[in-house]
Amino acid sequence: MVALVLVGHSPELLRGLRAMLAQAAPTVLVSVAGGTDGGTLGTSAPMILAAMRRVFAEAPDGAVVLLDLGSAALALEMALDDLAPADRARVRVSRGALVEGAVRAAVEAAGGAPLTAVLAASEVPPGQAKLPDDWPADGSAPA
Amino acid sequence: MSGALVAGWLRLAASRIAAERVHLTELDAAIGDGDHGINLHRGFGALEARLAAGDFAMDAPGPLLVLAGRTITGTVGGASGALYGRALQRAGAALEAWPGGSGVTLAQLATVLRAAVDGVAALGRSRPGEKTMLDALVPAVVAFEAAGATGADLAGALQRAADAAEAGARDTLPLLATKGRASYLGERSIGHLDPGAVSSALLLRALADVAAGGA
Numbered sequence: 001m002v003a004l005v006l007v008g009h010s011p012e013l014l015r016g017l018r019a020m021l022a023q024a025a026p027t028v029l030v031s032v033a034g035g036t037d038g039g040t041l042g043t044s045a046p047m048i049l050a051a052m053r054r055v056f057a058e059a060p061d062g063a064v065v066l067l068d069l070g071s072a073a074l075a076l077e078m079a080l081d082d083l084a085p086a087d088r089a090r091v092r093v094s095r096g097a098l099v100e101g102a103v104r105a106a107v108e109a110a111g112g113a114p115l116t117a118v119l120a121a122s123e124v125p126p127g128q129a130k131l132p133d134d135w136p137a138d139g140s141a142p143a
Numbered sequence: 144m145s146g147a148l149v150a151g152w153l154r155l156a157a158s159r160i161a162a163e164r165v166h167l168t169e170l171d172a173a174i175g176d177g178d179h180g181i182n183l184h185r186g187f188g189a190l191e192a193r194l195a196a197g198d199f200a201m202d203a204p205g206p207l208l209v210l211a212g213r214t215i216t217g218t219v220g221g222a223s224g225a226l227y228g229r230a231l232q233r234a235g236a237a238l239e240a241w242p243g244g245s246g247v248t249l250a251q252l253a254t255v256l257r258a259a260v261d262g263v264a265a266l267g268r269s270r271p272g273e274k275t276m277l278d279a280l281v282p283a284v285v286a287f288e289a290a291g292a293t294g295a296d297l298a299g300a301l302q303r304a305a306d307a308a309e310a311g312a313r314d315t316l317p318l319l320a321t322k323g324r325a326s327y328l329g330e331r332s333i334g335h336l337d338p339g340a341v342s343s344a345l346l347l348r349a350l351a352d353v354a355a356g357g358a
Contacts, residue, residue, distance in 0.1 A: 009220070035220070038185065042220015045228065046213060071324075074225035074266055078216055078232075 002109040002118045003029035003059035005051050005091075006102060007076055008068035009042055011035040017102060025106035031055045031063075043072045048079035052087065062090035062115040064105050064122055068098045090115070094122040100130070144252060144297070145244045148353060149204040150194055153211055156349040157187035163345060170338040174325040179223060179338040186219030186227075204244040208235030222323060223339055226263050226276065227346075233262035249291030249300055256284045256304075267322060271311075274320040274332060276339035283308040283347050301351035308344035315340045 004021070008014045014034035021030050033051040036042040055063045067073055073093075080088055092115055094101050101122035108121035135142060160167070160183045167180030190211055193199060199210050208231050216228030237258040241247045247255075260280045264270060271281045286307035290300035313336070320332035323339075 036185075036224075037217040038189065040185065040220060042182065042224065044218070044220065045216040045225060047217065071222040071225075074222050075216060077266060078225055078229055 001028065001059065001112060002061050002105075002115050003031065003055040003063040004102060004105055004109065005048075005055055005063050005065040006030065006032045006034070006098070007043060007048055007051070007065060007072050008032075008034045008098060009072065010068075011039060013068065017099060020099075021102060021106045024103055025110035028106045028109045029055055029059050030106070043075040045075040045078035045082075048076055049082050052079065052083055052091065056087045056090065060090075062092065064109075064115070064118050065091060065093045066096060066098050066102050066105070066122060067093070092116070092119040094119055096122040096124065100124070144204050144238065144241075144247050144255075146201040146204045146207050148244075149207050149211075150199075150201050151353045152350045153187075153190055154194060155353050156346050157191040159345055159349050160184050160187045160342070163342075167338050167342055170336055170341055173335045174320060174328055174332045175338060176324055178221065179342065182219045182221055182223060183227075183342055186215045186224055189218040190214045203239075203242050205235045205238035205240075205242070208232070208238060211235070222267070223276075223342070226267055226339075229262045229266045230259040230280075234259035249287075249295070249297065252297070252300075253284065253288045253291055256287055260284050269322045272318065273322045274315050274318040274325060274337045274340070275322050276337070276343040278315045278318070278337060279308040279311040279340040279343035279347070282311040283343075298351070298354040298356075301347070301354045305344065305348040305351040308340075308347040312336060312340040312344040 006014050006017060011034040014032040018030055018032055031051040031054045033047040036044045037047060067076065104124055105118050105122035109118045164180035164184040168177055171177050171179035193214060199207050201207060212228040212231030212235060215231060216224050234255050237255040263280060264277055269275050269277055271277050283304040287300050287304040290303045315337040317333060319330060320326045325332045
């Protein structure tokens, strides 16, 4: 089964998201790297590397990585530098929104979908299918 | 370029960042998210503590720089932590060709500096003129290369590199930011110094001062 790696600036944010995923897709392995080594807001390449190594110890089918903000991609890229080539080949990094992408990816992974399908599920544009179709396009409250 | 010189540099850099953290944060508050000084202070403080605790072997400059880079990427957070960590790790990897750090020529050291700065440019997908740390780092490497070619010694070449970095940082004032958080501001980024360029110049000045023995 494909696993998920969640990378974000806030440990609390990722703890909450992991709890949501555990409810939506309890069988999916989820590893998180939130905050810096000292627990402050930020991202840490060593923590991201450790999170990826944890999933690859148990998830031979690969992992989809989701990020909260673009600056996390810099730390992620450094962590990928240090990952073993065989593991690096089994990583796919999502352009999807963190919360919605992770939930969709987890549900897809729980159904036994392959890595490419889990990635595709995570990249559904944010906002799509969140509100009813007849919600005003400018975001104002419905009449 | 000995391990002792590198360790002395990292310690001096940590104390100068501590002294300048409010200034760096104010620069960042103007065009970024206002945490550059705080973040660097946290990371270099952690590095200083690990040096003091004897966590790193000091005899070989290459591995020391690699470990320092790893500490910085793990503790600074944000883009600057990844970029400075990448610079230190690339410099360290390039220096591993000279295990004791002795017998390195200025031309060879120039390739080490170049590797570090190229690492920053590649990770940040950036180049000089975009109001980033590269606006200090790239002129510094060019000045170091030129000084080496005219027969300067290490301290002299680093002095000129630091001068060029400070001039490059000052020259970010009129630039329009197109990379990083400051780019969200568009034209309002004009008229402010780039905090990453300023901290890069600070780090290079600390290196020059340690090499000159004036620290």
